[in-house]
Amino acid sequence: MTEETLAAPLPRSFSRAALVLILLSLLALISIALFMTLGARGSWSFVLSFRGKKLLGLLLVSYSVAVSTILFQTVTNNRILTPSIMGFDALYVLIKTGVVFFLGVGALVAIDSQMQFLVEVLVMVGFSGILFRWLFLGEERSLHLLVLVGIIFGVLFRSLSQLMQRMLDPGAFNVLQDTLFASFATTDPTLLGISCIIVGAVSLVGLKLMHSYDVLSLGRAQAINLGVDYKRTVVIILSMVAVLVSVSTALVGPVTFFGLLVATLAHSLVGNSKHRYVLPAAILLGIIALVGGQTLLERVFAFDTALSIIIEFMGGIVFIALVLRRSAR
């Protein structure tokens, strides 16, 4: 209801947003089609199922990263932050390393990988819960402190993992390395099913809250004025963000700036900040960047694993540009 009265946008921006979405959908579909078919040799049934799994992994990651970044930016009312700067990737590595270090390689092999994944997601959600709660207990200005603390926690986790990895014997270290080296090119197929379920569940919750996103992005005071149960909504959204970030980290490892890139592009392409346009746009952009980029690099340039480096670089530049532009105003 409040949303209706707030939203009296120009018809022009409606059509522009719709046009952008249609264009992006087309591009995304083309990327997917090319990814599945380009350079395929041999039996189609094998190629399709093999690439289908890879594609599903990439789609899940695009979706999780895009949605989590947009929602995180909405809640923190800040277009510069992404949740993955907060040390999630490093925590994931630390948990894995800790298991091998304290329980031995046997544990990594013996425990069902889906079970492991669930536990990792829970630990990561717990960690982010502590950090986020601390943010929202304090005042809004402590945001930078939170991010800095997040980054430093990342360094601490990484250093601790390195310390433990150095103390492992070479055999165990090799097994561990194999499980840690995830990239866009190789997602773990055993985790796809459970990831789909988790992401689906989160999306259902997210859909129910859809009406409050636009109001939340007006800022804390405005949102409360407009009748949103601020604390409760924010806690739910942040848990969703934590789960989504965990899923993408477990599937492909660290991607610090990917979300930032996608979210920024989505905002500037759509031309308004209504979530029902920005969210799908960001997801589609994520798919185009990951699936299209992977196809281009693999099939055209034969580059293989450098996609993450390129995305990180571009995302980093976008970050600096954002900081500069915001302060120029």
Added chain:
Amino acid sequence: MPALILASIVTIILAVVSIFVGVSDVSIASLLAGGVDGRAMEVLLISRIPRTLALILAGASMAIAGLVMQMVVRNRFVEPSTTGTSESAALGFLVVTILAPGWPLMAKMGVAALFALGGTALFLRILRVVPLRDVLMVPLVGIMLGGIIGALTAFVAYRANLMASLLAWNMGDFSGIIRGRYELLWIGLACCAIAYIAADRFTVAGMGKDFTTNLGLNYQRVMVLGLVIVSLVSAVVLVSVGSIPFLGLIVPNLVSLMIGDNMRRTVPWVAIGGAGMVLACDIVGRLIRFPYEIPIAVVMGVVGSALFLYLLLRTPRGAT
């Protein structure tokens, strides 16, 4: 003053311990038994003493570089690794390694220092347009800039098949230090001396541009001197041992907590503290999995990030 002497004595004890820790047997007894030409004496002269000297020099100069940086940027939470300076130096070293592999180490270091200077200048340039209402925004921007330069470096190294070398530079490690491999670090000591001589200027510059100009000092010149010191030290340490995270951040902050911000007084403390910290971390790294070694960057990463978190979280609300 007595406290400073006490700190020096602790550091000297650490240095002595550092000399006698290791796989090869070096002890007073073996030194006496072997005489001047014995094996123990050889190990002592070629490996142990250079290593300990390198630790002291690198520790002291990195800590001073952090202190100078904090004065110049006027922010407690910066040091070469949170401003993109170290990453820029690594990029420079990588570029010169690819383009001119035959150059002497000294020339390569010069290029690395120039890149470090450029990276730091870029950082300051960005800061000038960023509103500095929030102290924590400064290290954030610096870390991001470092991330971008790091990604660029990784990409170049990846294309040139130098990923392994890059990893080695990014991980500070003293295990490769022998006679002939550490002497560049004396340049770091020279920088420390200059920083000490110019300490009063940096203290004044730390009060801001207008204040400095009012006192008749050339603000720009002090800034440039500071940046040159920081870049040179970063490059020297990177080329000799690799990067040591957080050192320049932790030591000056701890010292300033104890005795305040007058740089003339803090410089000796910071230098001794830096040397002591590096010595202690290196000894831990050597003993924790004896006879194997854990690089100092790893130990320092754990200790440094934990201490940094402490510093961030204990900061009173008004300062954030």
